Amino acid sequence: MLKFIGRRLLQMAFLFVLFLTILFFLLQAQPGDISSQFVGNPEIPPEAKEILRERLGLNESLWGQYTTFIINFFKLDFGVSFTEYPREVSDILLSRLPRTVVLFLTATLLAYWMGFATGKLVAWRRNTKLEHVVTVTGIFLYTVFYPWFAIMMLWIFAANLGWFPVGKFITPSVWNNAPFEANQVFNRMIVVAVLFALFVGVVWYLTRRIGDLDRRKWLRRGIAAGGLVVVAFYWMGSDMRTYAADIAHHTVLPVVTLALVFFAQITLLTRSSMLETLREDYILTARAKGIPERVVRDRHAARNALLPVTTSFVLALAAVIGGGIVTESIFSWPGIGLALLNAVLVEDIPLAIGGLALIGLLSLVGHLIVDILYTFLDPRIRYS
Amino acid sequence: MTSPSASADTLLGTDNILEVDDLTMYYKTRGGYVKAVEDITFDLGKQTALGLVGESGCGKTSVAMSLMGLLPGNAEINKGSIRLDGDELVGLTREELRERRWRDIAMVFQGAMNAWNPVYTVGDQIREAIRYHWEPAPSVEVANARIAELFELVGLAPAMLERYPHEFSGGMRQRAVIAMALSCDPKLIIADEPTTALDVIVQEQILKELKKIQDDLGMAIIYISHDIAVIAEVTEQIGIMYAGRLVELGPTPEVFADPRHPYGLLLLRSTPSIKGPRRKLAPLVGEPADLVNPPPGCRFHPRCPLAEERCAQETPVMEEVSPGHQVACFYWERTAELDIEGV
Numbered sequence: 219m220l221k222f223i224g225r226r227l228l229q230m231a232f233l234f235v236l237f238l239t240i241l242f243f244l245l246q247a248q249p250g251d252i253s254s255q256f257v258g259n260p261e262i263p264p265e266a267k268e269i270l271r272e273r274l275g276l277n278e279s280l281w282g283q284y285t286t287f288i289i290n291f292f293k294l295d296f297g298v299s300f301t302e303y304p305r306e307v308s309d310i311l312l313s314r315l316p317r318t319v320v321l322f323l324t325a326t327l328l329a330y331w332m333g334f335a336t337g338k339l340v341a342w343r344r345n346t347k348l349e350h351v352v353t354v355t356g357i358f359l360y361t362v363f364y365p366w367f368a369i370m371m372l373w374i375f376a377a378n379l380g381w382f383p384v385g386k387f388i389t390p391s392v393w394n395n396a397p398f399e400a401n402q403v404f405n406r407m408i409v410v411a412v413l414f415a416l417f418v419g420v421v422w423y424l425t426r427r428i429g430d431l432d433r434r435k436w437l438r439r440g441i442a443a444g445g446l447v448v449v450a451f452y453w454m455g456s457d458m459r460t461y462a463a464d465i466a467h468h469t470v471l472p473v474v475t476l477a478l479v480f481f482a483q484i485t486l487l488t489r490s491s492m493l494e495t496l497r498e499d500y501i502l503t504a505r506a507k508g509i510p511e512r513v514v515r516d517r518h519a520a521r522n523a524l525l526p527v528t529t530s531f532v533l534a535l536a537a538v539i540g541g542g543i544v545t546e547s548i549f550s551w552p553g554i555g556l557a558l559l560n561a562v563l564v565e566d567i568p569l570a571i572g573g574l575a576l577i578g579l580l581s582l583v584g585h586l587i588v589d590i591l592y593t594f595l596d597p598r599i600r601y602s
Numbered sequence: 603m604t605s606p607s608a609s610a611d612t613l614l615g616t617d618n619i620l621e622v623d624d625l626t627m628y629y630k631t632r633g634g635y636v637k638a639v640e641d642i643t644f645d646l647g648k649q650t651a652l653g654l655v656g657e658s659g660c661g662k663t664s665v666a667m668s669l670m671g672l673l674p675g676n677a678e679i680n681k682g683s684i685r686l687d688g689d690e691l692v693g694l695t696r697e698e699l700r701e702r703r704w705r706d707i708a709m710v711f712q713g714a715m716n717a718w719n720p721v722y723t724v725g726d727q728i729r730e731a732i733r734y735h736w737e738p739a740p741s742v743e744v745a746n747a748r749i750a751e752l753f754e755l756v757g758l759a760p761a762m763l764e765r766y767p768h769e770f771s772g773g774m775r776q777r778a779v780i781a782m783a784l785s786c787d788p789k790l791i792i793a794d795e796p797t798t799a800l801d802v803i804v805q806e807q808i809l810k811e812l813k814k815i816q817d818d819l820g821m822a823i824i825y826i827s828h829d830i831a832v833i834a835e836v837t838e839q840i841g842i843m844y845a846g847r848l849v850e851l852g853p854t855p856e857v858f859a860d861p862r863h864p865y866g867l868l869l870l871r872s873t874p875s876i877k878g879p880r881r882k883l884a885p886l887v888g889e890p891a892d893l894v895n896p897p898p899g900c901r902f903h904p905r906c907p908l909a910e911e912r913c914a915q916e917t918p919v920m921e922e923v924s925p926g927h928q929v930a931c932f933y934w935e936r937t938a939e940l941d942i943e944g945v
Binding site: 499505 | 670672700701702703704705708709711716717718719720721723727730731734735766768782
């Protein structure tokens with residue numbers, strides 16, 4: 219296993235350099251450069267543009283630029299943003315990374331969890347009204363033109379109903395003279411959430427041997443609910459609470475919108491995967507054994523239906539990232555996606571490469587995680 | 603054991619573990635009712651073995667599924683009764699059937715590979731059956747000790763119980779299936795094509811193993827197979843099914859040597875015999891009957907060389923041709939002529 223991970227890491231490093239190279243030349247293949255921004259501006263003379271190009275190193279040969287870029291990249295020097303000059307690219311990305319990760323991760327986990335549960339249930343109750351409603355809704359959400367859908371969500375829930383703010387990360391009026399920075403509060407929220415997730419994970423692990431399934435279920439739910447109460451008390455006692463609440467309020471709509479579309483995909487996939495496993499002989503064996511139907515559904519059918527759904531995660535990763543960029547721009551969510559979009563539009567090459575490289579790295583890591591996860595999910599798979 | 607029928611049976615001194623009376627089961631489909639099982643009647647003595655044979659789609663497995671209470675939602679038992687050890691099974695709720703399944707009737711499946719869930723160890727899957735049927739549910743250690751015993755009984759190393767199904771060979775998987783079937787001490791085991799996916803040598807071993815286990819533990823077994831030769835050696839009785847009906851039922855040696863139903867004869871003659879005299883194989887001509895619109899009268903008459911006008915109008919009932927040997931054919935006395943013609 220360790221040998222496998224080592225080999226995969228080596229492969230990943232090679233792939234990553236290849237990816238960076240392609241990125242670099244693709245971005246350079248765009249016509250013009252950052253100075254084209256000022257073409258229409260008569261107050262900036264051509265000489266000024268020339269000086270700009272000289273200072274940003276854009277006059278060097280392509281090969282020279284490339285080698286400088288790669289060498290610096292591996293010295294962990296990702297360069298300086300052209301548009302926010304002289305701010306470091308790594309600084310911009312790092313400050314935006316948590317927001318993007320939270321948006322993606324919450325939406326993905328939510329979508330997987332709900333989608334798997336729904337798909338499982340719907341396949342189990344084949345040819346009922348429930349199945350028809352869920353399938354049609356799922357197909358609608360899966361095939362809808364996503365930007366339109368996101369705007370509709372904003373229009374309905376933010377503009378008309380006013381339940382949620384219209385985009386952005388914080389409400390400026392709330393944060394006037396605030397004693398904290400938004401990132402400080404946000405990081406605290408993340409830490410609390412991660413601690414809570416760890417707590418739930420530990421509880422799940424420790425209770426795994428309880429044979430009585432009903433007792434185990436209620437014990438787990440009870441402890442998790444207790445943990446939630448503790449978290450709630452923590453925030454009520456914290457002086458960050460108004461600010462945290464403001465951020466949370468802004469988070470809901472983009473997360474739900476992104477999750478809904480992804481949820482539909484997982485539901486449909488789980489449904490078809492489950493319908494396939496339900497036809498397997500071992501389902502008949504399980505039924506013949508006289509174990510409760512619920513156990514046949516969850517332990518035998520759904521457990522095997524999970525395998526292709528996990529594989530789809532890798533394929534979905536790219537879609538979530540694409541959807542993430544659209545989400546961030548429509549909801550003015552100041553994450554990496556939005557920074558990337560702006561950087562590409564104005565040819566801020568260091569920032570664009572930095573953002574894309576980060577996304578590439580995340581998806582490579584995602585692949586590795588799924589491959590490792592697979593050995594736990596399917597005993598037939600062993601890497602050697 | 604307090605139901606009136608049970609006490610009556612005890613008075614009469616029945617030694618039957620299973621009594622199936624007039625069992626009729628249809629599947630409801632868009633094209634109409636599929637008359638999969640009709641008027642099946644047979645008794646099975648304690649510690650005896652019965653073989654059900656017939657072509658694919660003749661209703662063998664549907665009978666097995668009715669006995670197991672494992673029918674899909676579109677199936678209905680229209681009439682008849684199934685009494686297991688005196689208790690009526692027809693009309694029980696799904697939950698009652700579930701509790702009895704494996705505890706009273708277990709099953710040995712065909713398809714050694716696919717009967718096992720690939721993501722759990724074999725021991726885990728057997729423990730699952732034990733957990734829901736032993737009273738009270740035993741600890742993992744106790745269950746494992748029992749499984750290890752059973753593994754030895756069927757000729758598997760006890761250490762194999764923590765292995766995954768894909769680490770087993772075909773024959774080993776089938777042995778493990780038998781061990782699983784024995785895990786809750788059932789009164790009856792239904793072996794549905796227990797050796798079909800295996801090679802001839804392993805087939806032989808598995809059948810002998812099953813026979814020996816039956817002699818040692820004393821449960822009843824129903825073998826289901828399309829191959830009459832496979833089960834001839836291990837059963838006391840053979841029932842031949844055609845298109846959802848039982849057409850011949852009798853002691854194995856007699857049915858095997860001297861089948862009285864034309865279909866039984868043709869089915870037997872369609873397989874070569876190694877020991878007997880060399881003869882031309884007589885293929886069964888025609889298609890199996892359509893069970894949605896079965897032929898009127900005797901369902902076999904369109905394919906039967908002995909068919910007369912009467913066969914298309916009246917349905918023959920089982921009649922005893924010798925002690926314990928029943929045949930549903932008007933012209934069973936002429937079946938022997940067919941044998942000579944077929945040479």
